[in-house]
Structure formats: C-alpha cells, structure tokens
Amino acid sequence: MNITLSFNFAQKITKTGRYFDSGSGLHLWVKSPSKKYWIFRYMKLGKRQDMSLGVFPFISLSEARKGAMEARIKLAQGVNPIEDKRALKKDSLKEQTKFKDFAKSCIELKSPEWKNSKHGDQWTYTIEEFANPVIGDKPLNEITTEDILKILQPIWLNKTETASRLRGRLEWILASATTRKLREGINPAQWRAHLDTILPKPKKTNKTKHFKALHFSQVPTFISQLREREGISAIALEFAILTCARTGEVIGAKRSEVQDGVWTISGERMKAGKEHRVPLTTRTLELIEIGKYLDPDSPYLFSIEGKALSNMAMYSVAKRMGFDTTVHGFRSSFRDWVSELTDYPTELAEKALAHTIQNRVEAAYRRGDLLAKRLSLMEDWSDYCAQGSTTNVVALKTA
Template identity: 45%
Template sequence: MRRIQNLTARKCETIKEPGYYADGQNLYLQVSKALSKSWLFIYKFQGRKHEVGLGGYPDISLAVARDGAARWRKVLIAGDNPIEIKREQEYKKHCSRIDNPTFAQCANKFIESHQAGWKNPKHAQQWKNTLDHYVLPIIGNLQVKQIDTGLVMRVLEPIWLEKNETASRLRGRIENILDWASVHKYRQGDNPARWRGHLDKLLSSPNKIQRIKHFKALPYHEMNGLLLALRSNSSISAMALEFLILTAARTGEVIGSQWNEIDFNQKIWIIPAERMKVKKEHRVPIASRTLEILSNVKQLKVNDYIFPGRTRNGGLSNAAMDKLLQVTLNYDATVHGFRSTFRDWASEITNFPHEMCEMALAHSIKNQAEAAYRRGDMIEKRRVMMEAWLTYIETKPCKVK
C-alpha cells in the first residue's frame, strides 16, 4: 500500500537538497537548485504527465497544499484535465480584469493617454503623486464601476477644509478618470465626482474656503537695488533672473529657453507655441542689456539651453531663481511676481497702451472679436517699451519725503 502524507512541516522546513519530494496523492514539494520551494500537483492524463502549480512554500503551508491537491484530484476523478481547467479559470479571471478594471488601472491609462498633450512634463508626475497619496489607498483597488458618491466623499472630506486647493484638484482628476471609464464602457450612470448639481450640495464652495493668494511682487521703485545686487552676483541664476525681469517672461519660458530661439540679427527671442501658456508663438524684443546677458552667458555654453543647470544636458532648475532671490539676496518676493511689478510700472507711471502691455506679458485676449482682428504683435513699439523699462530700473530712484 502506497504511503500518503510522507512530509511533515518540520521536514518541509529543513530539506536542503534540490529535487522532488512526494507527500502522496499526487502532491510534491519541489526544491530548486537555489533552494526555493514550491508545491506541485503531478498527474497523468491520457498517458501524458502534467504539473499544476499550487504556490510557493512557506507562503503556502503543507496543510493548504494538501487541500489544493485534493481539489484537483476530484477534477481528475471526474474525468477532466486539471491543467486545462486551470488555464480556463485564469483566462476568465484575466477577462474579468480587462472588462472590470480597478480605479488605479483606469487612472494609469488616463494619464498615459493624456500626458502628451499636457504643457508641463511635470504635470503627469503631479497627477500620480496626488492620486498615490490621497486617492489610491482608499479606492485604488476597487473596480471603477463600484465608485459611488460615498467613496468619493471618503477621499475628499478629510482634506476639503484643510487642503482645499489640493482637494479641489483631486475632485477634478477623479471626475476626469471616471468620465474616461464611462466612455470606455467600464461604468455607467452619472459621475459621482461631478461638482455642479451634485458635490456642491455636500461640500462647501472652494471660493468660500480658499483665500486668494497673489504672487508676492517687489514694488517697482525697489527694482534698482535688486538690479545692483543681481549684477554683483555672477551666477547663472542671477543672469537668468535679470533676463526674466527685462523680458517680463515666465519662469518656465526662461529656464526652458534654447539658443536656437534667439534671432541675433533681428534682436528677437522667439518662444515656440508649445512652450507658451496660451499655445501661441510669442516674440520678445531683446533690449540692449538683455543682449549683453546673452553674450556673457554664451561664453559659458555647455548645451542647448541658454541658462544651463547642473546636469550635463539640462536647463536651470525651476527653483533656482526663487532660491537666489529669497535665500541668497533675502528679498521677500517671488520670481513670478516680477511680471506684476512690470505691469504696475507700465500702468502707473507710463503712457504705454494697455494692449501693448498685455502683449508683452503674452496674455490671451478675452474679447473674441478683438482676437479675431488682431494680426500684429507691436514688436517694434514693444522694443521701445522694454528699453524704457530697462532705463527705469537702472536709474536710482529719488528719495521721497
């Protein structure tokens, strides 16, 4: 009579030689050359030998492996081939995952399909970070068709008052992902993350919670002192910041600027549409001092970026100019705020037209009729304005009683 249950828990733990160790009734413990262990149900069907894996040891204990072998023996006794039954089960499970994806799977697919159209490459990472931190631990493993208003509220309620700006962005991201899932037929019905007519009845309005935060700007009459401080600092960050101030450009436009965008003959910086906030090419007249900065920084050229960063092929980091301004020079202001400084100067002590100032800042035209008829960009008139801006900040202000 063949002996069954040859193995014991102690023996399974202490086996150190590679091979197959029979427990009886088709159950074997396989020990590899690397001494990893796994359970196998080994049998013959229609004259051919087959193996069905039951899982690894010690995650699958001897007792659990015996139960698994017993289930497959019943299949064998019924006249079916266990390996074919297992493949069929795995296929159905795979189809179920495809037809009923989790929220996390839909989120990944949504980001993959949309990130090419996002302006900032870091946008995709921001999506992933906020979803990983706030959303996926709560609803990530649930099938997307199961997501309802209660689950969305479980994500948003804990942070709605304390971190409303983040929570508002999250709500929009959840809504977009669920809309994507609905279009792909993974879920039906209304979107439980919809704001108007739905979550606005359950959560306080962001306008009542958030305080408007403006970028802190340096008053224009203090610009001369900053300019002197920048010119006494020979770093790439200082040259980049002065370049930003003189062109009234955004941080991303400056740190992403490359040498092929500069037309030295025409003295124009041409920023391509894909790097602009409004997705439209923007021409910037280069003032005399701006041209000097370009000449100086060109002597340090190491790659295609006008203002290179620490990496061999990269540009200046996003925080470099703010760090210089706030830490090194100890100014209580932000880099983005210099656009406001320029705008205040143009409005309060010059007669330059409003539309010219808006063009200098590359603002979109809200009036659709005006936008349809505007063709030029006043480049030469703006050149005069930018020279006036340079002259103003290079001039030491008079003391006022």
C-alpha cells in the same frame, strides 16, 4: 465522432478532428498532436456555440466533464454560460485593478497633450499626496462618493484651488475607468448634480490667491542684489524679469529661438498656445552671452552642463535672497509699473505679457504684435530695473 472519451484515448489520438463524449455536449478538439482542447458545444437561441473548457492534458477529463455539467445547469437556468464566464472575468479584472496603478497609467497616457512636464508633476503630486492614501489600494469599482469626500473635504476650504483641480483629475481618471468597463454607475467625483449638492462652490469658498509679487518700486533693489549673486540661475532670473516671461518659457528657451535680436517662443511652449516674439534689450542680449559663455555647448540659453534648469531654480534664488515673491510675481510688478509710472498704453503691456485678448472682435483688429513699440517699452523697463545697479561682469578669456 461520438465515443466515450477516456484519458488514454485523449492522450493517444493524433488525428485532427472533434471527438464527442457521448450525449454530454463535451468534445475533444484535436488541432494537431500537440494541441488538444476541451470544448462544450450547445445551442442558444437557435445558434450553435462552443465554450472552451481548457487545454488537455492541463485540464483532465473529469474536470472537463464537471465544467460541461456546470454549463448545462446554467443553460437550464436560462443563463448563457459563455456570457456568464465573460462577466466573471470582467468582475475579476475590476477587483484586481487598483486605483493607484490605473491612475499612474492614465497620467502616462495623458502626458503627451501637456506643453510642460510641470503639469504631469502636478497631477502625480496631488494623486499621490491626497488620493492614494485613501483609495490607492482600492479596486476601481469599489470607490464611492464617501471615499472622494474623505479626500477632498480636509483640503476643500484651506486649499480650495488644489482641491478643485484634484477633483477634476479624479473625475477624469474614474471616467476613463468607466469607459474601459472597469467600473459602473455614477462617477463619484462628478461635480454637476452630484458633489455640488454637498460641497460649496470653489469660487465662493475662497478668493483666488495671486502670485506673490514685489511692489515695482522694490524691483531695482532686488535687481541690484541679484547682480551680486553668482550662478546661472541668477542670470536666468534677471532675464525672466526683464523679458516678463514665465518660468517654463525661460528654462526651456533655446539658442536657436533667438535671431536678429528677437526671441521667438513657439506656440507649443506658450500658455495661450500661440507663438510669441520677445524683443531683446541690450541687457537681455548680454545675459544670453553670459549664459553662452558659462555653458558653451548647450542648446539652452541658460543651463548647467547642457541640462535645462529646474522649475524651482529661479524661485530658489529669490527665496535665498530673502524676498517674499515668486518668479511669476515680477510680471505683476511690470504691469503695475507700466500703469503707474509710464504713458505706455495698456495694449502694449498686455502684448509684452503675452496675454490673450478675451474680446474676439477686439482681438480680430489687433493682429500685429507691436514689436518695435514693445522694444522701446522693454528698454525703459530694463533701465528702470537697473537704477543704482552695476551689471554682472564675466571675465572673458583673451585669444
């Protein structure tokens, strides 16, 4: 219906329908007495299109007519007003979305694929420590290559591995922003054919720094002093050393994983993603019993009031003891001991460390886990570590 619209008409009309303002393309769409919308109708490329201008009475008649006039001007300029409105909305969203907020949401979305919460902590730390001070408050579409260089260059030479991992994380976050149409153009954190033309290659910048480790000859002394310390973290650390396990594998170990003298770690908790069986020696079984005695109702092998130990618990013990080593470093101590003081084959040591065989053909022939032979190896390692030591004694209550 074509009429000259007025405020009174728009306010009083209750009959559903579309009421057009004479010759302007503007009309009032009445869906119900309480739902009325201003619409601008036009033809573009032979197709009828309706553009929403707002809700009556929040948008007045004069505001709706002004909106319709601006839309007609755009049409005269060859611009589709609906597409223009969408583009402005996208630009507004780009300007509103700050890097720090988007990065946080990206980390939360990616977290389910990580086997260990430590990975999420590392992502969060590097972003908050190095990236956010530079680009945290910047809209995603305004981040440039110069911004990325301001983040990376100060740490590229002296913290090369951290910087390289951070660059990869930034590239992933900004790629996600592009996928969601929150930014356009080249990814400023991209390495190939971009940052590699500015920054030196990480592998040629700094040699990989291995985990600090004690010489195997120092391990018996360390174990001797360790057994003099109280607390569940010291018990867990000895267990980690004697089983050659990684920190995450030990602090996440549960009693349900131990059966018939074998500790079975699921692939989800292993670095290589494959199940690993650990033959338990006399001493490691004793350590498990001590852990059970200290926290009887816990599901974990080593815990405090049912809660798993932190990533830093075992390392802190070694640090307080005054030894310059990491928990992971004892795996290297074990490997060197096998090579220099025993006749055990390399294959057995690699199996004990749950290392993946890189050669696919060789790996195909080595499908067994050599459990029985590894038990003999781990008993010898346990005996070597215990030279000159007395074991932890826990006074068990009698019935």
